Amino acid sequence: MAKTKRNVVEKESVVVKFVGDSGDGMQLSGDMFSEVAALAGNDLATFPDFPAEIRAPQNTIAGVSGFQMHMGSSKIFTTGDLVDVLVAMNPASLKANLKWAKKGATILTDTDAYDDKSIEKAGYKGDPLQDHSLESFNMIKAPITTLTKESLKDKGIDNKTAERCKNMFALGMLYYIFNRDLKSSFRYFEKRFKKKPELIEINKIALQAGYNYADTIESLESVIQVSAAKMEKGRYRNITGNIGTAWGLLAASEKSGRPLFLGSYPITPATEILMELSKHKSLGAKVFQAEDEIAGICSAIGASYTGSLACTSTSGPGLSLKSEAIGLAVITELPLVIVNVQRGGPSTGLPTKSEQSDLYQALFGRNGECPVIVIAASTSENCFYYAYEAAKLSMEHMTPCILLTDGYLGFGSALFKIPKMADMPAIHPPIAEANDPNYKPYRRNPETLVRQWAIPGTEGLRHRIGGLEKEDIIGTVSTDPLNHQKMVDYRAAKVEKIADFIPLQEIDGDPTGELLVVSWGGTFGAVHSAVKQVQSEGKKVSHAHFHHIMPLPKNTGEIFSGFKRILVCELNSGQFVNYLRMRHPKHDYYQFNKVQGLPFMINELNDKFNQLLEEK
Amino acid sequence: MDDFINMTIERSNVQLSKADFESDQMVKWCPGCGAHAILSAVERVFPKIGYRKENFCMVSGIGCSSRFPYYVNTYGIHGIHGRAAAIGTGVKLANPKLSTWIATGDGDSLAIGGNHFIHIIRRNVDVNILLFNNQIYGLTKGQYSPTTPMGKVTKTSPQGTIEHPFNIGELVMGAQGTFFARVPDNNINLMTECMFEAAKHDGTSIIEIMQNCIIFADKAHSDVIGKEVKDENMLVLKNGEPMLFGKELKKGLRLNGTRLEVVDLGKDGITIDDILIHDQYDQDPGIHNMLAKLAPPHFPMVFGVIRSAMFPTYDDLVEEQIKFAKDSSKIKCVDDLLNSGDTWEIN
Numbered sequence: 006m007a008k009t010k011r012n013v014v015e016k017e018s019v020v021v022k023f024v025g026d027s028g029d030g031m032q033l034s035g036d037m038f039s040e041v042a043a044l045a046g047n048d049l050a051t052f053p054d055f056p057a058e059i060r061a062p063q064n065t066i067a068g069v070s071g072f073q074m075h076m077g078s079s080k081i082f083t084t085g086d087l088v089d090v091l092v093a094m095n096p097a098s099l100k101a102n103l104k105w106a107k108k109g110a111t112i113l114t115d116t117d118a119y120d121d122k123s124i125e126k127a128g129y130k131g132d133p134l135q136d137h138s139l140e141s142f143n144m145i146k147a148p149i150t151t152l153t154k155e156s157l158k159d160k161g162i163d164n165k166t167a168e169r170c171k172n173m174f175a176l177g178m179l180y181y182i183f184n185r186d187l188k189s190s191f192r193y194f195e196k197r198f199k200k201k202p203e204l205i206e207i208n209k210i211a212l213q214a215g216y217n218y219a220d221t222i223e224s225l226e227s228v229i230q231v232s233a234a235k236m237e238k239g240r241y242r243n244i245t246g247n248i249g250t251a252w253g254l255l256a257a258s259e260k261s262g263r264p265l266f267l268g269s270y271p272i273t274p275a276t277e278i279l280m281e282l283s284k285h286k287s288l289g290a291k292v293f294q295a296e297d298e299i300a301g302i303c304s305a306i307g308a309s310y311t312g313s314l315a316c317t318s319t320s321g322p323g324l325s326l327k328s329e330a331i332g333l334a335v336i337t338e339l340p341l342v343i344v345n346v347q348r349g350g351p352s353t354g355l356p357t358k359s360e361q362s363d364l365y366q367a368l369f370g371r372n373g374e375c376p377v378i379v380i381a382a383s384t385s386e387n388c389f390y391y392a393y394e395a396a397k398l399s400m401e402h403m404t405p406c407i408l409l410t411d412g413y414l415g416f417g418s419a420l421f422k423i424p425k426m427a428d429m430p431a432i433h434p435p436i437a438e439a440n441d442p443n444y445k446p447y448r449r450n451p452e453t454l455v456r457q458w459a460i461p462g463t464e465g466l467r468h469r470i471g472g473l474e475k476e477d478i479i480g481t482v483s484t485d486p487l488n489h490q491k492m493v494d495y496r497a498a499k500v501e502k503i504a505d506f507i508p509l510q511e512i513d514g515d516p517t518g519e520l521l522v523v524s525w526g527g528t529f530g531a532v533h534s535a536v537k538q539v540q541s542e543g544k545k546v547s548h549a550h551f552h553h554i555m556p557l558p559k560n561t562g563e564i565f566s567g568f569k570r571i572l573v574c575e576l577n578s579g580q581f582v583n584y585l586r587m588r589h590p591k592h593d594y595y596q597f598n599k600v601q602g603l604p605f606m607i608n609e610l611n612d613k614f615n616q617l618l619e620e621k
Numbered sequence: 622m623d624d625f626i627n628m629t630i631e632r633s634n635v636q637l638s639k640a641d642f643e644s645d646q647m648v649k650w651c652p653g654c655g656a657h658a659i660l661s662a663v664e665r666v667f668p669k670i671g672y673r674k675e676n677f678c679m680v681s682g683i684g685c686s687s688r689f690p691y692y693v694n695t696y697g698i699h700g701i702h703g704r705a706a707a708i709g710t711g712v713k714l715a716n717p718k719l720s721t722w723i724a725t726g727d728g729d730s731l732a733i734g735g736n737h738f739i740h741i742i743r744r745n746v747d748v749n750i751l752l753f754n755n756q757i758y759g760l761t762k763g764q765y766s767p768t769t770p771m772g773k774v775t776k777t778s779p780q781g782t783i784e785h786p787f788n789i790g791e792l793v794m795g796a797q798g799t800f801f802a803r804v805p806d807n808n809i810n811l812m813t814e815c816m817f818e819a820a821k822h823d824g825t826s827i828i829e830i831m832q833n834c835i836i837f838a839d840k841a842h843s844d845v846i847g848k849e850v851k852d853e854n855m856l857v858l859k860n861g862e863p864m865l866f867g868k869e870l871k872k873g874l875r876l877n878g879t880r881l882e883v884v885d886l887g888k889d890g891i892t893i894d895d896i897l898i899h900d901q902y903d904q905d906p907g908i909h910n911m912l913a914k915l916a917p918p919h920f921p922m923v924f925g926v927i928r929s930a931m932f933p934t935y936d937d938l939v940e941e942q943i944k945f946a947k948d949s950s951k952i953k954c955v956d957d958l959l960n961s962g963d964t965w966e967i968n
Contacts, residue, residue, distance in 0.1 A: 044965060237967075239966070240966050241964065242960075242962065242963060268707075285958065286946035286947070288958065291715065291939060295710075295740075300736070300737050303704040304708065304714070306708055307709060308712070309711075310711075329701055423960060426955050461678050461712070462676055462718060462719060464673075468696065470697075471681075471698055481691075482646075
């Protein structure tokens with residue numbers, strides 16, 4: 006740790022947000038700052054917050070791009086509600102983010118960016134740095150652009166290149182404020198700019214100059230210390246939810262011995278899964294960027310018939326387009342993993358914002374009686390494990406599985422303890438053996454009701470399947486009424502039986518009490534943190550966070566029976582709560598919903614918990 | 622000829638016959654439907670192609686044509702409307718060692734599935750597409766399709782259609798197609814020959830089969846392929862041979878400036894040397910495209926293999942990239958991947 010002449014203030018956790026124009030390099034600053042925090046042993050979670058447009062107009066609120074990170078010396082569950090330290094590179098980013106700053110937050114801003122035009126474009130009437138409106142914050146006003154250019158003036162580079170290093174100058178100041186070491190970032194420049202060595206030196210200079218400047222200014226009274234967290238021993242890395250999902254699928258492919266096929270079409274916020282898997286051809290992954298969402302899933306169905314672990318990744322509107330094909334996978338009883346990285350809807354909705362409003366679509370959005378497995382990841386790091394489980398359940402039970410994640414999980418990152426493949430659970434797809442005289446396309450395992458997977462090319466197993474209803478066992482086309490009833494019942498019972506193969510629902514807190522808080526998917530961090538807070542106040546509140554939705558864990562009803570009240574919190578108008586009302590109608594459910602494209606805030610959850618606890 | 626067949630697909634070590642590919646399912650097409658002849662041609666050509674019977678995979682969408690997989694004893698998947706090309710792409714990419722055949726119709730592939738149709742062609746995925754063109758929606762009982770001639774009265778065009786039909790050959794070549802053949806459903810030998818040529822061709826092969834729907838568009842093609850007119854109105858191409866037609870093969874096609882024209886041998890000093898020689902392997906689609914567009918009354922319609930040009934296939938390129946990545950990447954297994962890049966130990 007670097008030595009400092011200032012007071013050191015120890016903090017358990019700090020939320021830092023970098024904001025600026027889309028071209029200001031805020032994502033890079035955020036990434037680098039996160040890496041340094043991780044190397045210092047902090048637990049952390051990050052989230053990039055950028056506009057839907059690639060380069061929205063400069064210096065406008067619409068063009069603000071941000072990166073938020075939450076680091077701590079204890080386990081971090083969310084990317085943080087309100088910001089302790091805000092780095093705002095221009096008036097628009099300040100204006101757009103001030104509402105997220107805690108009272109007394111430290112705000113670092115570039116005074117050079119506050120010319121009349123930029124102030125006006127941001128929607129300010131006058132210069133906010135001069136009108137005393139920011140007095141409740143700890144303002145660090147620095148002429149960052151001028152100082153950056155000054156530090157690089159002998160380097161023979163043009164003005165524009167020099168100016169582009171201002172994010173590194175600001176980052177250097179932040180390193181000082183958090184007492185961080187510069188060396189690892191120097192190494193990072195050396196790696197990143199290997200092919201442009203001239204950039205290595207100027208970035209180093211800008212970073213160091215920012216650090217030195219912060220060391221000399223008087224407006225800084227103290228530096229902040231976030232100590233290393235106590236983490237489980239092991240090897241770690243940073244991972245985003247989308248990359249975790251991609252890797253989980255690769256892991257399941259390797260474990261099961263079934264080659265991976267992904268058929269997908271680019272769509273925010275799921276595209277990263279397609280891009281990531283495209284990079285891993287060395288693991289045999291076949292990645293097909295299709296002409297549309299429908300071709301994505303249909304190519305995957307073709308690959309599944311042919312014996313691959315077949316997947317398609319998408320977001321809400323794309324899932325709508327895939328509905329008919331999901332039905333084909335259901336009736337042909339082929340494995341298929343459908344990843345839906347949820348975003349705000351309906352229609353194009355809020356492409357870069359997060360919601361949990363596709364649950365009905367995942368459960369019910371198809372013609373006919375069409376049950377599929379539905380599971381949901383809850384953190385950026387467990388996307389890996391739930392993608393793996395989606396593949397395992399889908400292949401072992403010969404049924405499509407929809408994996409729900411969301412934009413926050415997908416784009417967000419967290420520390421990930423690297424597992425060993427040898428420790429991952431085995432996957433046993435029910436593959437039919439060559440020349441099995443008993444093979445019939447729809448002969449089922451009596452216990453699981455799963456049919457066998459007969460892979461084209463295998464001797465003695467030629468058969469036809471398709472979207473028309475099939476005769477039980479023999480698999481020929483059938484319109485017989487009683488046979489249809491039987492097949493509908495089989496497909497439903499097959500999915501229900503999966504409850505025997507998934508873990509029991511866990512509960513955080515006492516198994517009985519006044520209030521059970523229920524949540525699912527990407528809201529885990531916020532709900533968990535809020536519950537912990539009221540539990541620490543001695544209140545009888547427990548928490549059940551669901552990952553398995555269709556089917557629900559077997560003990561769901563039993564857990565619910567232990568509580569006077571059940572509060573279901575979700576980022577939609579009440580889709581999971583209504584599903585629970587249908588599946589477990591005996592209980593009395595309360596609901597807390599928000600559909601603003603924003604995550605839950607811990608405070609608003611606590612207020613709701615307390616309100617219910619006080620009601621008689 | 623057999624030597625040119627794809628050698629990466631495992632061949633049968635016994636001589637297969639038509640019976641090996643007949644399914645036990647009752648064929649439910651209308652009596653007199655042209656699809657029966659197509660089925661018969663497929664059952665004849667598969668043993669001739671000679672792959673193991675387990676290495677054929679039939680894929681289809683929706684429509685009368687798309688019941689096809691149920692009637693052939695191979696691996697098969699009957700998909701959803703318009704998506705056979707997408708499903709077939711997945712089958713072929715996942716297992717390039719399957720000889721993949723798609724049975725589809727003019728509604729399935731040119732209307733609801735038009736997007737997948739042009740893209741599979743553009744990519745040149747090595748599949749064989751049997752496109753049953755009966756110029757009508759049969760299974761839904763008689764609505765006009767994208768190939769129904771303009772002005773035709775159907776159940777959804779009581780005053781006649783007001784849409785310009787697709788010329789399938791032109792569409793295929795516009796999408797950079799590498800193989801296009803056209804056959805009538807009343808000539809099983811020509812159908813079988815073209816199917817064999819399609820199997821030989823590496824890349825997306827489109828065979829337009831002018832199929833008769835006896836119920837809803839009966840005799841739609843009879844102006845071209847009917848017994849009384851076929852000699853004058855059909856020109857059957859043979860690679861390397863002059864493009865001749867007519868009862869006594871006295872008529873031919875020649876290039877006049879930038880256009881094709883019909884000439885009579887022996888008239889105005891025209892000799893066999895003036896007649897265009899067919900080169901199905903020409904990479905330039907110019908003449909192929911002109912041939913595909915010809916139609917009566919001023920020209921014959923052209924049949925047989927119009928184009929069979931060699932270009933890399935998508936599935937081969939996929940395999941090449943994977944091989945290259947496997948040979949050159951340090952990441953050989955998922956443990957390598959998980960531990961790649963920036964990682965650190967916490968003790």
